[in-house]
Amino acid sequence: MDKQKITAYGDELYEAWVACRPVRPLLEREPEITIEDAYQIQERFVARRVQAGEKIIGKKIGATSKPVQDFLGVYQPDFGMLLTGMVFQEGDTIDLATLIQPKAEAELAFVLKADLKGPGITAMDVIRATDYVLPCFEIVDSRIVDWKIKIQDTVADNASCGVYVLGKTKGDPRQLDITLAGMVLEKNGELFSTGVGAAVQGSPANAVAWLANTLGELGIPFKAGEIILSGSQSALVPVVDGDELVCTVGGLGSCRVKFSGRSAA
Amino acid sequence: MSMSITLGREDIVRLCERIEGAQTRAYAIPKLTDEYPQMTIGDGYAVQLELRKRFLAAGHKQVGWKAGLTSKAKMIQMGVSVPSIGFLTDRMARPESSAIKTSDLVHPRVECEVAFVMKKTLRGPNCTLQDVMDATDYVLPAVEIIDSRFSGFKFDLESVVADNGSSARFVGGGRARYVEDIDLRTLGVVMEKNGEIVTMGASAAVLGHPAEAIAMLVNILGELGEELPAGSFVMSGGITEAVAVKPGDSIVARFQDLGSVSMRFID
Structure with missing residues (x-):
């Protein structure tokens, strides 16, 4: 795909994000897009946000668990960039008017204390380089109309990242069993679903190692201090005005988030 | 629920x-309501009680109880708002890491559960999670x-009540823990069949908290005029969906904070 088109699609997604107005699937218009092209479009989309004043503060891993893969029809993990404008704090209310078609995912976030550069990274290296883990919600959102995405569409769209909320309880992955820690997701006080760390590539640390190696191939390291969202342990939860979600990670703690207003689609 | x-x-x-x-003799029969469409849940428990009396008269020893249909998904599927219960005997127990025969079963399925061992007798009605x-x-x-x-x-x-809540075999194992030392609501569970993860979840899938299932079991026993004696072994219901097994299959259930339970199946 030529550079001009990549720039144009990246700009289109950036503008769709600014205006909260979704666009037609890219793959529908451009059947030849490769996953590599899609990552270049993502790079452009993210670069526009950085130009507008945001900073990259971490990465997210997407499409890591079966329920999410089934929903997306995407059967391989992907990644996107976390930016300063995406951050919410535990207990915050998220204004849905800033999003298009949001869905929540309960995840474990990793905060790194050392650089990690693939290839050759294993789950053990991930634990070693992790400062702490946190329960978190990622609110995924798609700039592609009606979530009609294929892998190339979601990759170009920054892995459908919307915003994210970090819990306050820090856990040490040397003490917490991140593979077997249960995940209990409640919506408006009622049990919505349950999951477990193993739902993500056998262990969230495996997902982080996968991304370290994938980025390593591209010459991009994880830096100390970066936040890595390791992927959903739950099914996707649609959210509307007034909804409150709580996810609790067994042996760690919980993260709570509220929603108000109306999303664009 | 009518116990009449x-x-x-x-x-x-x-x-x-x-x-x-x-x-x-391990064979399948049509459901009882095909012939007795008016049958009540009370009738189902009367049949189960008769079965229990026969087993006990034949020398089986009752070791406890099980709660079934304890997940929201299963309750909706069955159109019920209460779990079912069944009795457990020594003849159903199998040791950890053993080979379990399937030739004396009809169509076995396995599920991961948290089991409770009681030190005090409990009586319904009004038994609570804290009790x-x-x-x-x-x-x-x-x-x-x-x-x-x-x-x-x-x-x-x-x-299903008449059929003793589909009880067949059970394997306890792993690591015993005091309830105050763990968070019973958020225990993660993974079931592996032949080395591959087949199902998973967290313990809240059972009525929000597995002890809630035991409380409901005690209250059902109360309605039947019975109590849950000290020393009972009680299974609180499947956290994960039931997975079919056949000879040659190997199962490992891994629990957060409670270790694992494994077994294999033979003809």
Whole structure:
């Protein structure tokens, strides 16, 4: 795909994000897009946000668990960039008017204390380089109309990242069993679903190692201090005005988030 | 839930013999309500009680109880708002890491559960989660091998209650823990079959908290005029969906904080 088109699609997604107005699937218009092209479009989309004043503060891993893969029809993990404008704090209310078609995912976030550069990274290296883990919600959102995405569409769209909320309880992955820690997701006080760390590539640390190696191939390291969202342990939860979600990670703690207003689609 | 008994003694004995035959000789039968459409849940428990009396008279020792249909998904699927319960005997127990025969079962399935061992007797009605916590000696991980005797696992609550809640075999193991040392609500569970993860979840899938299932079990026992004696081994219901097993399959259930339970199946 030529550079001009990549720039144009990246700009289109950036503008769709600014205006909260979704666009037609890219793959529908451009059947030849490769996953590599899609990552270049993502790079452009993210670069526009950085130009507008945001900073990259971490990465997210997407499409890591079966329920999410089934929903997306995407059967391989992907990644996107976390930016300063995406951050919410535990207990915050998220204004849905800033999003298009949001869905929540309960995840474990990793905060790194050392650089990690693939290839050759294993789950053990991930634990070693992790400062702490946190329960978190990622609110995924798609700039592609009606979530009609294929892998190339979601990759170009920054892995459908919307915003994210970090819990306050820090856990040490040397003490917490991140593979077997249960995940209990409640919506408006009622049990919505349950999951477990193993739902993500056998262990969230495996997902982080996968991304370290994938980025390593591209010459991009994880830096100390970066936040890595390791992927959903739950099914996707649609959210509307007034909804409150709580996810609790067994042996760690919980993260709570509220929603108000109306999303664009 | 109606605990009233509408069937006559003769019918109860007849249905009990039908279930007993299917259980002991491992064959499938049509659900009981095909012939007795008016049958109540109370009738189902009357058949189960008759079955229990026969087993005990034959020298089986009762070791405890099990709660079934304890997840929201299963309750909706069955159109019920309460779990079912069944009794457990020494003949159903299998040791950890053992080979379990399937030739004497109809269509076995396995599920991961948290099991409770009681140190105090509990009586319904009004048994609460906290009563259960206070009366628990320890909890441990368990795998229940359920086996509905009804063709194609097609049944209704009346029939499944009569069939002793599909009880067949159980394996307790792993690591015993005091309830106050762990968070019983958020325990993660992974079931592996032949080295591959087949199902997973967290313990809140059982009525929000596994001890809630035990409280409901005690209250059902209360309605039946019985209590849950100290020393009972009680299984709180499947956290994960039931997974079919056949000879050659190997199962490992891994529990957060409770270790694992494994077994394999042979012909």
